Amino acid sequence: MKRNSRLSLALHTLSHMAGGPDRLRTSSDIADHAGTNPVVVRRVLGKLRKAGLLISEKGHAGGWRLARQPQDITLADVYLALDERMVATQEKSEAPACSVEHALHKRVSSVLEEIEENLVQRLGETSIAEVRGA
Amino acid sequence: MKRNSRLSLALHTLSHMAGGPDRLRTSSDIADHAGTNPVVVRRVLGKLRKAGLLISEKGHAGGWRLARQPQDITLADVYLALDERMVATQEKSEAPACSVEHALHKRVSSVLEEIEENLVQRLGETSIAEVRGA
DNA sequence: TACTAATGCAACCGCAAAAGTTACAGATGA
DNA sequence: TCATCTGTAACTTTTGCGGTTGCATTAGTA
Numbered sequence: 001m002k003r004n005s006r007l008s009l010a011l012h013t014l015s016h017m018a019g020g021p022d023r024l025r026t027s028s029d030i031a032d033h034a035g036t037n038p039v040v041v042r043r044v045l046g047k048l049r050k051a052g053l054l055i056s057e058k059g060h061a062g063g064w065r066l067a068r069q070p071q072d073i074t075l076a077d078v079y080l081a082l083d084e085r086m087v088a089t090q091e092k093s094e095a096p097a098c099s100v101e102h103a104l105h106k107r108v109s110s111v112l113e114e115i116e117e118n119l120v121q122r123l124g125e126t127s128i129a130e131v132r133g134a
Numbered sequence: 135m136k137r138n139s140r141l142s143l144a145l146h147t148l149s150h151m152a153g154g155p156d157r158l159r160t161s162s163d164i165a166d167h168a169g170t171n172p173v174v175v176r177r178v179l180g181k182l183r184k185a186g187l188l189i190s191e192k193g194h195a196g197g198w199r200l201a202r203q204p205q206d207i208t209l210a211d212v213y214l215a216l217d218e219r220m221v222a223t224q225e226k227s228e229a230p231a232c233s234v235e236h237a238l239h240k241r242v243s244s245v246l247e248e249i250e251e252n253l254v255q256r257l258g259e260t261s262i263a264e265v266r267g268a
Numbered sequence: 269t270a271c272t273a274a275t276g277c278a279a280c281c282g283c284a285a286a287a288g289t290t291a292c293a294g295a296t297g298a
Numbered sequence: 299t300c301a302t303c304t305g306t307a308a309c310t311t312t313t314g315c316g317g318t319t320g321c322a323t324t325a326g327t328a
Contacts, residue, residue, distance in 0.1 A: 004223045011242050026274065033235060040316060042275065059325025062274040086220045089138045101167060104266065108145050111265050115256060122252050131245050132238065160303065174287060176304065193296025196303040
């Protein structure tokens with residue numbers, strides 16, 4: 001696929017579900033629409049399920065559906081559910097040599113953290129219902 | 135290194151340069167500080183040079199320095215110089231099957247595009263001088 | 269009960285992006 | 299003339315991730 005594929009896949013799927021929120025869709029159907037395969041779909045949607053955005057039903061005639069109303073699911077919910085940090089770096093415990101360097105390091109990190117928070121806040125202003133709606 | 139290493143490296147280096155903007159620093163020194171190697175540094179800083187943020191001088195006693203005052207270099211300048219799209223997907227000309235799907239695809243893309251623009255705008259509000267300054 | 273169709277999950281393959289590395293040409297000051 | 303720096307190309311290594319296969323589990327249905 002392409003870059004940001006997981007977020008893209010999640011957004012597409014949820015937006016698609018926003019029209020007809022009660023219908024159950026199988027990971028196979030979703031995969032066909034998204035041009036990928038069922039396992040990848042289940043991997044991504046599984047995270048959304050753990051975050052309480054989706055409900056999956058096992059067994060015959062099982063599948064996926066929204067856990068809430070489309071207008072109650074924001075892009076921030078999706079973004080956070082996928083646990084991807086776009087601007088802020090996830091710490092890997094690098095120990096800077098001198099303390100001046102260390103202080104600067106923290107400054108840069110905290111600035112990026114602010115930017116990240118700003119991004120999430122912006123994402124929270126849009127629901128998947130709005131994405132779908134014209 | 136870690137994720138977002140290029141942006142992180144660029145930001146650290148520029149912020150470091152913001153104190154003592156006239157001093158020339160070699161890619162080797164910078165690499166040592168950043169815990170990487172000179173060629174990687176030159177690769178990243180090369181993009182910043184092409185964007186007019188840095189000046190490099192060849193030969194003996196050569197090195198790198200800021201092309202402008204620290205307060206005149208924003209995080210957006212750096213981000214755009216590196217040419218990395220964090221939220222918006224860079225189109226790879228996927229042809230969606232049905233037209234309904236196509237319309238939805240465009241909606242999602244345009245929403246992500248808006249978010250990206252918002253991010254850049256936010257980045258433009260902070261200069262590397264501010265990052266450095268306590 | 270047996271069958272079918274779905275999720276959940278683990279294990280692996282393969283590819284592509286990016287860092288790391290080596291090597292060398294060109295520039296420039298000592 | 300030599301040492302030191304950038305600029306770049308070529309190659310290797312690492313890593314993340316999509317893709318794939320396989321199988322256990324669950325749940326309708328005949």
